[in-house]
Amino acid sequence: MDAAxxxxxxxxxxxxxxxxxxxxxxxxxxxxxxxxxxxxxTGFRLVNAPTFMPAYLHALSGxxxxxxxxxxxSAFGSVVSPIFGATQIEHRKRVLPVAVVMGLLMRxxxxxxxxxxxxxxxxxxxxxxxAFLLLLGLFTGAQRVAFQLLLGKVIPVxxxxxLQAWRNVSGGVIAAGLSYFAGRYLVETNFLGNGYGxxxxxxxxLTSLGLTALRVLMREPEPPTVRPQMAMRxxxxxxxxxxxxxxxxxxxxxxxSFAVAGRIATxxxxxxxxxxxxxxxxxxxxxxxxxxxxxxxxxxxxxxxGDKIGFRSILxxxxxxxxxxxxxxxxxNGFVGFFLAFCGLGAAQSGYLMSVxxxxxxxxxxxxxxxxxxxxxxxxxxxxxxxxxxxxVMASTLGYTALFSTSIGCQVVALLLLILFVEDPxxxxxxxxxxxxx
Numbered sequence: 001m002d003a004a005x006x007x008x009x010x011x012x013x014x015x016x017x018x019x020x021x022x023x024x025x026x027x028x029x030x031x032x033x034x035x036x037x038x039x040x041x042t043g044f045r046l047v048n049a050p051t052f053m054p055a056y057l058h059a060l061s062g063x064x065x066x067x068x069x070x071x072x073x074s075a076f077g078s079v080v081s082p083i084f085g086a087t088q089i090e091h092r093k094r095v096l097p098v099a100v101v102m103g104l105l106m107r108x109x110x111x112x113x114x115x116x117x118x119x120x121x122x123x124x125x126x127x128x129x130x131a132f133l134l135l136l137g138l139f140t141g142a143q144r145v146a147f148q149l150l151l152g153k154v155i156p157v158x159x160x161x162x163l164q165a166w167r168n169v170s171g172g173v174i175a176a177g178l179s180y181f182a183g184r185y186l187v188e189t190n191f192l193g194n195g196y197g198x199x200x201x202x203x204x205x206l207t208s209l210g211l212t213a214l215r216v217l218m219r220e221p222e223p224p225t226v227r228p229q230m231a232m233r234x235x236x237x238x239x240x241x242x243x244x245x246x247x248x249x250x251x252x253x254x255x256x257s258f259a260v261a262g263r264i265a266t267x268x269x270x271x272x273x274x275x276x277x278x279x280x281x282x283x284x285x286x287x288x289x290x291x292x293x294x295x296x297x298x299x300x301x302x303x304x305x306g307d308k309i310g311f312r313s314i315l316x317x318x319x320x321x322x323x324x325x326x327x328x329x330x331x332x333n334g335f336v337g338f339f340l341a342f343c344g345l346g347a348a349q350s351g352y353l354m355s356v357x358x359x360x361x362x363x364x365x366x367x368x369x370x371x372x373x374x375x376x377x378x379x380x381x382x383x384x385x386x387x388x389x390x391x392x393v394m395a396s397t398l399g400y401t402a403l404f405s406t407s408i409g410c411q412v413v414a415l416l417l418l419i420l421f422v423e424d425p426x427x428x429x430x431x432x433x434x435x436x437x438x
Contacts, residue, residue: 068392117197165303172296183285
């Protein structure tokens with residue numbers, strides 16, 4: 001069945017064709033996004049978990065500031081690219097080909113991290129690693145917009161939470177096991193001359209398999225309407241109007257920015273733990289299991305609950321757990337305390353990520369979905385870029401207590417903004433549909 005409708009059909013007819021296509025291909029597209037997310041997140045979590053990369057950068061440099069710089073460069077790359085990516089796809093009826101290219105470019109940076117680990121050393125290796133992290137962030141920002149837009153096109157709103165839950169659970173189970181395997185048998189044994197490089201190669205293979213599954217299986221509909229193509233600068237001039245005409249979006253973006261600012265301490269969780277416990281490959285792997293395992297289990301709760309009641313409540317709960325786990329980390333004096341704190345941090349992170357990526361799809365019209373995703377990703381990128389670098393300076397000059405207290409303060413501000421100023425967009429949409437009879 002072709003998703004396109006004849007040009008002389010009414011908008012309502014074209015909308016019916018679109019919805020029928022989505023329904024007819026739902027099982028196939030559900031499987032495609034499940035496999036892509038499961039394999040992709042398995043690989044990306046090996047790179048993005050607050051264990052392997054901070055420990056690798058610290059091993060290369062011995063500097064907390066360099067750890068913060070590396071994570072900041074990765075986030076900085078995603079500041080501008082989401083808006084550029086949105087302007088490249090929001091006028092297209094078919095987004096998948098562009099999304100695949102963006103996904104490949106992102107994955108090549110992970111391969112670069114692996115190759116650099118094997119063939120470079122010393123200062124050259126550190127510089128190359130920082131460069132690949134910058135490029136990884138650059139392509140991550142654009143591909144995140146593209147792939148979330150694809151999910152929003154083919155998965156109905158009441159099924160998005162459980163899809164993300166099951167793909168995250170499956171990927172999390174695999175990632176938790178692989179994290180211990182990578183820490184114990186790749187990093188600790190310095191496999192192939194660079195255990196971290198071998199870990200990044202494993203991440204590259206898994207994420208590439210996920211992208212291949214999506215490309216082969218997914219069937220993409222053509223929406224009944226798309227925005228006209230605009231230059232990036234012209235589109236950016238419309239941002240104030242987009243915020244004014246989309247209730248709650250502006251306050252949501254500000255709350256999201258403060259929540260992301262709470263990540264200022266994330267790269268330093270593992271380094272703080274190293275003051276009390278030895279930072280062996282096995283311990284890094286076990287704490288990764290705690291973080292990713294809790295992320296995995298919590299995803300089922302977040303996904304099904306969010307589908308039923310909306311994701312604003314999930315985001316509020318996740319921020320509370322995040323702040324509480326940071327407090328636990330600050331007062332832990334043994335491995336068990338750190339293990340439990342990392343469990344809480346993993347559960348909170350999964351709730352945060354699922355909530356913000358799902359909520360932003362539900363604000364406003366479908367034609368503006370790509371740009372809403374871009375604004376959300378950019379707001380997150382700005383804070384995520386400055387946070388780790390500032391965190392490195394704070395950890396080196398003021399100490400971990402000041403750093404973690406600042407993180408908790410940002411999460412409290414985000415909570416207040418959400419509670420006082422942001423209504424769940426799903427409730428507003430359902431109320432509007434009840435009035436119009438849709």
